[in-house]
Amino acid sequence: MTATTHLDLRMRCMDNGIETEIIHGTSIFSAAPGLLGLQHYKFGRTSTVPYPEGNYLPESPYDIIKENQSRGLHTLVLLDIRAEERERRFMTANECMAVLLRIEAKRKEGVFTEDTLVGVVARAGSASPCLAFGKVSELITRDFGAPLHTIIVPGKLHFLEKEFLEKLK
Numbered sequence: 001m002t003a004t005t006h007l008d009l010r011m012r013c014m015d016n017g018i019e020t021e022i023i024h025g026t027s028i029f030s031a032a033p034g035l036l037g038l039q040h041y042k043f044g045r046t047s048t049v050p051y052p053e054g055n056y057l058p059e060s061p062y063d064i065i066k067e068n069q070s071r072g073l074h075t076l077v078l079l080d081i082r083a084e085e086r087e088r089r090f091m092t093a094n095e096c097m098a099v100l101l102r103i104e105a106k107r108k109e110g111v112f113t114e115d116t117l118v119g120v121v122a123r124a125g126s127a128s129p130c131l132a133f134g135k136v137s138e139l140i141t142r143d144f145g146a147p148l149h150t151i152i153v154p155g156k157l158h159f160l161e162k163e164f165l166e167k168l169k
Helices: 004-015 028-036 060-070 093-107 159-167
Strands: 047-049 075-079 117-122 130-135 149-153
Touching: 028 075, 028 117, 028 130, 028 149, 047 060, 047 093, 060 075, 060 093, 060 149, 075 093, 093 117, 093 149
Parallel strands: 047 075
Antiparallel strands: 075 149, 117 130, 117 149
16 A cells, blocks of 8 residues: 555545455565665655646656755656556656656756666566666667556665666666
8 A cells, every 4th residue: 555546446445335455565666676676765755757738747756856866865756557548558668758858858957867877667576577777868769568667766876786787788
């Protein structure tokens, strides 16, 4: 029960007399950092990048990355899911990076540029996860395959974290 979506779903079940049971296990909050070799206690606030719509382009993900970077902390960035639409959409890591670059182009604060290092995790928890690490400019056109994707913007890296991430390049 780590996200508002989880809590909302459980409350809807309760309101409709449907029993629920929580089975504790792995989540993206432990899977993605673990797959990328990042230490859990070095993470700041998590952010979600939504699909932009018209003039709607929230800058809060950028602000959270900026805040975490100022403290040397990693940022787990969750990506938008549009399950309620006729055609389900799952934001890709590439789309997420493009949205963050759009915000950077507007703000010009150097928080998320083509030189920013990011880790990408696709299909965490599956038998075939995809892991990548590098500059945004190197990863933004790469095909990470089927969803679900997430990215991590690292903060100050411990030497072992850095050593592991270099192996993913």
